[in-house]
Amino acid sequence: MKKKLTKILCIISILVISWSISHAQVNELWKTDLSGKVLWQQVTSFGNYFVCTNTEFAAFNPETGEKLWSNSQFANIANEQIEEMSGSPLVSITLGDVITLLDPFTGNIKFNSSQAGVADLKTKQVLYKANGILVAGKNMNRNPIMLMVDMATGKTVWQIEERFGRIVTLNELSDKELLIVTLFKNYKVNSQTGDIIWKNSISKEAEQLESMGAFGSLLQGVAEQAVADEDFVVNFYKHPSKDIFIIGAENKNESKSSSGKTMISYENNYIAFNIADGSRLWTEPIQMRGKLGDLAFYKDGIIILPNDGNRTKINFFDLETSTGKWGKKGRGISIKGGIYKHLKTENGILLMSQSGEKELSKLFKSGTRFNNI
Numbered sequence: 001m002k003k004k005l006t007k008i009l010c011i012i013s014i015l016v017i018s019w020s021i022s023h024a025q026v027n028e029l030w031k032t033d034l035s036g037k038v039l040w041q042q043v044t045s046f047g048n049y050f051v052c053t054n055t056e057f058a059a060f061n062p063e064t065g066e067k068l069w070s071n072s073q074f075a076n077i078a079n080e081q082i083e084e085m086s087g088s089p090l091v092s093i094t095l096g097d098v099i100t101l102l103d104p105f106t107g108n109i110k111f112n113s114s115q116a117g118v119a120d121l122k123t124k125q126v127l128y129k130a131n132g133i134l135v136a137g138k139n140m141n142r143n144p145i146m147l148m149v150d151m152a153t154g155k156t157v158w159q160i161e162e163r164f165g166r167i168v169t170l171n172e173l174s175d176k177e178l179l180i181v182t183l184f185k186n187y188k189v190n191s192q193t194g195d196i197i198w199k200n201s202i203s204k205e206a207e208q209l210e211s212m213g214a215f216g217s218l219l220q221g222v223a224e225q226a227v228a229d230e231d232f233v234v235n236f237y238k239h240p241s242k243d244i245f246i247i248g249a250e251n252k253n254e255s256k257s258s259s260g261k262t263m264i265s266y267e268n269n270y271i272a273f274n275i276a277d278g279s280r281l282w283t284e285p286i287q288m289r290g291k292l293g294d295l296a297f298y299k300d301g302i303i304i305l306p307n308d309g310n311r312t313k314i315n316f317f318d319l320e321t322s323t324g325k326w327g328k329k330g331r332g333i334s335i336k337g338g339i340y341k342h343l344k345t346e347n348g349i350l351l352m353s354q355s356g357e358k359e360l361s362k363l364f365k366s367g368t369r370f371n372n373i
Contacts, residue, residue, distance in 0.1 A: 030065030040079045046089045048104040052077060059104060069107030074100075088126040090133075099124065101133060110154045111135065116147055123167045129175040130191040132157060136167055148194060158194030162187075168249075171236050173275065181234065181247055186278050200278035202247070202271065203285070237295050243275045244319070246302070250292035268292045268306055272319070282322040288332075289313065296342050298349055301325065305351065307338030312353070314339065 036055030043049050049062040057074035060067055074093055083092040085101070090110060093100045099121050101111040111133055113121045121137040127148075136146040144164060148157040166183045172191065173179055180187040181202070188197040233250035248270045255263045268288050272281035290308025301319045306312060315332035316325045324330030337353035344350075 029063075032060070032065045032067065036075070039076065042079060042082070044084055044089075044091070044104060046084075046104065048089075048091075050082070050104070052079070059107060068105070071102075071107055085124070085126055088128075090126060092124065108154075110151060111149050113137070116149070116156060118145060118147065123170070125170050126151070127170070127172055127178065127191060129172045130178070132191070134170060134178070134191075136164060146194075148191065157192075160189075160194050160196070162196065168234050169236055169247075171238075171245075173238075179236075179245070179275075181236070186247075186273060188275070188278060198278045200273075200280075203280075204283075233292050235292055235295070237297070238275075239297055242319075244272055244281065245275055246270055246272045246295065248292055248295060265289070266291045266306075266308070270295070270302075270304060272322070281320070284322070286317060286322050288315070290338070293339055294342060296344070296349060298344070303342070303349060305339035305342060307340075309338060310336060312336075312338050314351070 034051060034053055036053035039052045039054060041049070041051045043062065047062065049060045051058050051060060052075070054076045056070045056072050057077065058067055058070040074095075077093070077095070081094045083094070085092055089104060090101050091104050093102060097114075097119065099111075099113045100109055101124070102109055111124075113119075113135065116135070117139050118135060118137045119140050119142070121135055123134070123136040125134050126132075127134055130148070131151050133149040133151055134146070135149065136144075139145040139161075143161060146160045146162065146164060148159075149155065150157050164180065164182050164187065165185070167180060168183060169181045171179045171181075173188075176190060176192055177197070178189045178191040180189060184202055185199050186202055187199045189195070190197060235248040237246040237248065239245065248268055251267045251269065253265045253267065255265070257263050266289070268290065270286040270288070273279065274281065286304065288304055288306045290306035290312055293307040294305040296303040296305065298316070301317050303314065303316050305314050311334065313327075313332040313334050315327065315330070317323065318325060324332060327333045335351070335353055339351050339353050341352040342349055343352075
């Protein structure tokens with residue numbers, strides 16, 4: 001009886017506290033008058049508080065309500081026209097064919113594609129090591145152009161009028177060197193001067209197209225146009241101690257079954273390159289079934305960990321020859337589920353996979369599973 005009474009009293013206490021909170025007076029921290037009709041408001045991942053009206057686009061201090069800056073040029077825009085740049089506090093604003101990069105803390109415009117002479121901007125990425133913004137597209141004459149813009153001043157540091165084609169990924173090797181991966185070539189560029197240190201074909205097929213001269217360039221253009229609207233799943237892996245990098249790319253394949261059902265499968269390819277000159281390490285790429293997953297540099301090779309659902313096959317490859325080392329005839333080891341994490345230990349490498357609601361952890365050493373955890 002005493003326990004029941006205690007429980008009833010606790011419930012009553014909670015109800016009284018809840019009523020008190022709901023009826024307590026709430027004091028506003030600040031308020032401010034806005035010009036025009038409010039269309040939308042947003043808080044960015046960096047804590048910037050934006051308000052867009054039909055007369056201005058402005059930023060406010062969320063703690064005090066102080067207006068930090070205002071820009072009437074971007075009034076009346078839709079929220080979908082504002083994009084946070086990945087890994088950067090800068091925001092990208094799209095107005096028709098013009099893209100503007102803006103500092104949300106000061107309201108300063110760091111880059112305007114039209115003023116920079118870029119008519120069709122395809123790539124924009126902040127390069128923190130180089131303290132710049134790299135943009136690529138076409139100039140007013142519809143010729144390819146790439147620019148490095150100083151992040152502090154917004155001025156163009158250098159520009160290249162090279163036919164890069166479709167840029168897949170950009171990676172800063174250092175504060176002076178930039179790696180550009182395209183559909184057909186890799187480029188190593190001096191990020192301070194814009195000088196091309198080297199450029200090399202990404203595959204034997206791309207090399208053959210280059211040897212065909214003008215006709216090969218035409219075929220490249222057709223291929224790039226065919227995949228112009230496709231998103232590529234590409235990963236970049238740099239060896240922690242050797243002058244080597246690996247590009248992993250995912251390919252999606254669709255086919256029809258006998259009943260007319262659409263079947264989707266994935267395959268991922270890996271190619272290794274020398275950073276010094278861009279040459280390929282292997283004559284042929286490594287091919288694995290499944291979605292593009294993780295890759296672990298381990299001892300004198302690499303462990304490729306794709307995700308092929310419940311039928312994933314993983315393998316350890318020699319870094320110099322790309323020869324498979326695990327499983328029967330080096331064809332890999334089957335594992336339940338897709339690998340979502342790996343961890344190097346003193347005894348080997350710990351792989352964590354997930355199949356449905358089940359999570360499995362397995363320890364591998366020298367290509368042989370020797371312990372289940």
